[in-house]
Amino acid sequence: MLVAASLLMTYLACGQLALAYARHHRAAFGRPPSKARARRMRIAGGVLLVVSPIPWIIESGFGVGFTTWLWYALPCVAVALVALLAFAPRAAARLALVPVPRP
Amino acid sequence: MKKTFTLSMTFLHTWGGLVMGWLLFGVLLTGSIAVFQDEINLWAVPEIRTGLNPDRATTLQLGVDHLNAQAPDARMWRIDLPRDRDPQLIVAWTTPQGKTTSHTLDPVSGGVIERKTQAGAFYLAYHYMLGIDRNENLAGFMIVGLSGIFMIAACVSGIVIHKRIFKDLFLFRPNASGQRAWLDMHNVLGVLPLPFHLMMAYTGIVILYWIYIPAAVQTLYAGDSVPFRAEAIALEYRGLKAPAGEPAAMLPLPQLMRAAETSMGADKTAYIYVRDPNRGNAVFDAYRDRDDRVTQQVEQVALDGVTGAVLRIRDDSAISRVQSYIAALHFVEWGGAAVRWAYGLAGMASTGMVAAGLVVFTEKRRRKAGGDAAWLTWVDKINVAAVAGISVACVALLWAERLTPVFPERAQIPVLAFYWTWAAMALHAALRPPRKAWGEQFVLAGLLCLGAPLLGGQGWRHLAALDGVRMGMDATLIGTGLLCLAGVWILHRRARAGPCQPEAAEVEDAVEALRCLSPPAC
Structure with a gap:
């Protein structure tokens, strides 16, 4: 359960960071993010990225937990996100809990 | 050297990537598959029963009884206890003449x-030594080591030449024009798992550092690696140079195992060596399981086989522990199924990166040449054999495992099937136009994957018995087969639709890239 939480948080973090890019935001919502929105997403993504290994560390200890998250889980989640961004950008944004920008 | 550092790095990445890519693809593919080697063995041998959870002491005694019946005078016994991943009891013995024999036993019936x-x-053997027996020569080790070193160089040179590495971090445009889509794929699979690529290549080299950097061993051990390994890997209790002692009764091995587990932890013994069994100088050597810690050289307890006295509890130096940690990152015997899957998928990302890079090489040059230059056609043919051909061969090995009947030398037949299939695929690639050969070989790989679970009706039996591990293997094969067929279908549809027009975003990128060439604007 904690491992799943860690993977989910990693996805949220990568999703926020990716959608802060104008290109990906445009693909998901039809327009680039405002500067303030992009900054908020980068901060949220960065914070989430820092805390996302914690559940895995609680589950498996620092050695196994952090090693697994850093070397194996993070690349897999990031590649999965890229595939989703390429084929279904709106779904990728929804899964990353990025709200639709106000008009 | 080229005119600029970037051009030199581009040259290294491009041409080195092509030549070593042919080798690296097979090494990375087999390595990614070998992550699941226990599951594959289980799938290949239907006679191994799963879900038994036998009592470990009883199982150990079964192994001892078998060894006493088969080889009471052996110089060495080895007993591998059943585990969740590998629920078979394996016993092996070495005769005084040095011949080793192993038997696989049912852990309940014996x-x-x-x-x-x-x-x-x-x-696994192909992954780290190209299937070349290390006892015959070290060529396989050396070639794979060289490719590992090159992989690190390719990663570094790739970072240097990829100017928009952060800007394009999450960028993949599958509908862009041919070369751009493949380049995006190469970049995404190369950059996002970059720490993984670097870690894998580096840890792979560190495992066998004494082969790749032999100067210290040459100097300190007069060029003989055997005493070095005995000292470094702590094999002294396995050495057979001392003469066998007089016959004597050993303590029951389950009792010795329990004694060893007082320091290793209950039920943590993975395998056992007994040197000079049933002799006065018998040594019982228990090795701990690696499933719950990131280390390759695990705790090891040696007991006197007759008196039960503790002879030694292994205590590695700090340097050895660091090397052991680095090696464990590569072997990933810890962390359970979630880690293995993450590791296997990340390994497949490495494989995909190499394959995409090989395609980019030919696509880019084909576009420049304005047609199919003869040398480029041959590069593409080799690409087909190195990428699609070995993929077909890997599945053919599983088919051969299923179809080969039981007889003494059967284990060699699937290996031969692998090499013959690969040779046939190389011939096919040489004879067919590359574009058609790519599709035909991946269709064949897909069909072989889909058919493998059906062979001998084993897939249905796994379903009926709700055999989780084997069902997982079947599902993975079916999924891989469908992916191969879907990939071929998508590429075929794109080829029929003709060359893509660049997307608006692609044009924007090109303009921006040009702007970046003039320093004040970027």
Whole structure:
């Protein structure tokens, strides 16, 4: 359960960071993010990225937990996100809990 | 050297990537498959029963009884206890003449399982030594080590030449024009798992550092690596140079195992060596399981086989522990199924990166040449053999495992099937136009994957018995087969639609890239 939480948080973090890019935001919502929105997403993504290994560390200890998250889980989640961004950008944004920008 | 550092790095990445890519693809593919070597072995041998959870002491005694019946005068016994991943009891013995024999036993009945397999072990052997027996020569080690060193160089040179590495971090445009889509794929699979690529290549080299950097061993051990390994890997209790002692009764091995587990932890013994069994100088050597810690050289307890006295508890130096940690990152025997899957998928990302890079090489040059230059056609043919051909060969090995009947030398047949299939695929690639050969070989790989679970009706039996591990293997094969067929279908549809027009975003990128060439604007 904690491992799943860690993977989910990693996805949220990568999703926020990716959608802060104008290109990906445009693909998901039809327009680039405002500067303030992009900054908020980068901060949220960065914070989430820092805390996302914690559940895995609680589950498996620092050695196994952090090693697994850093070397194996993070690349897999990031590649999965890229595939989703390429084929279904709106779904990728929804899964990353990025709200639709106000008009 | 080229005019600029970037051009030199581009040259290294491009041409080195092409030549070493042909080798690296197979090494990375078999390595990614070998992550699941125990599961593959289980799938290949239907006689191994799962879900038994036998009492470990009883199982150990079964192994001892078998060894006492088969080889009471052996110089060495080895007993591998069943684990969740590998629920078979394996016993092996070495005769005074140095010949080693192993038997696989049912962990409950003690009956011998006649079917021998090398399925999982072969993928591993190809991964780290190209299947070349290390006892014959070290060529396989050296070539794979060289490719590992090159992989690190390719990663670094790739970072240097990829100017928009952060800007394009999450960028993949599958509908862009041919070369751009493949380049995006190469970049995404190369950059996002970059720490993984670097870690894998580096840890792979560190495992066998004494082969790749032999100067210290040459100097300190007069060029003989055997005493070095005995000292470094702590094999002294396995050495057979001392003469065997007089016959004597050993303490029951389950009792010795329990004694060893007082320091290693209950139920943590993975395998056992007994040197000079049933002799006065018998040594019982228990090795701990690696499933719950990131280390390759695990705790090891040696007991006197007759008195039960503790002879030694292994205590590695700090340097050895660091090397052991680095090696464990590569072997990933810890962390359970979630880690293995993450590791296997990340390994497949490495494989995909190499394959995409090889395609980019030919696509880019084909576009420049304005047609199919003869040398480029041959590069593409080699690409087909190196990428699609070995993929077909890997599945053919599983088919051969299923179809080869039980007889003493059966384990060699699937290995031969692997090499013959690969040779046939190389011939096919040489004879067919590359574009058609790519599709035909991946269709064949897909069909072989889809068909493998059906062979001998085993897939249905796994379903009926709700055999989780084997069902997982079947599902993975079916999923891989569908992916191969879907990939071929998508590429075929794109080829029929003709060359893509660049997307608006692609044009924007090109303009921006040009702007970046003039320093004040970027």
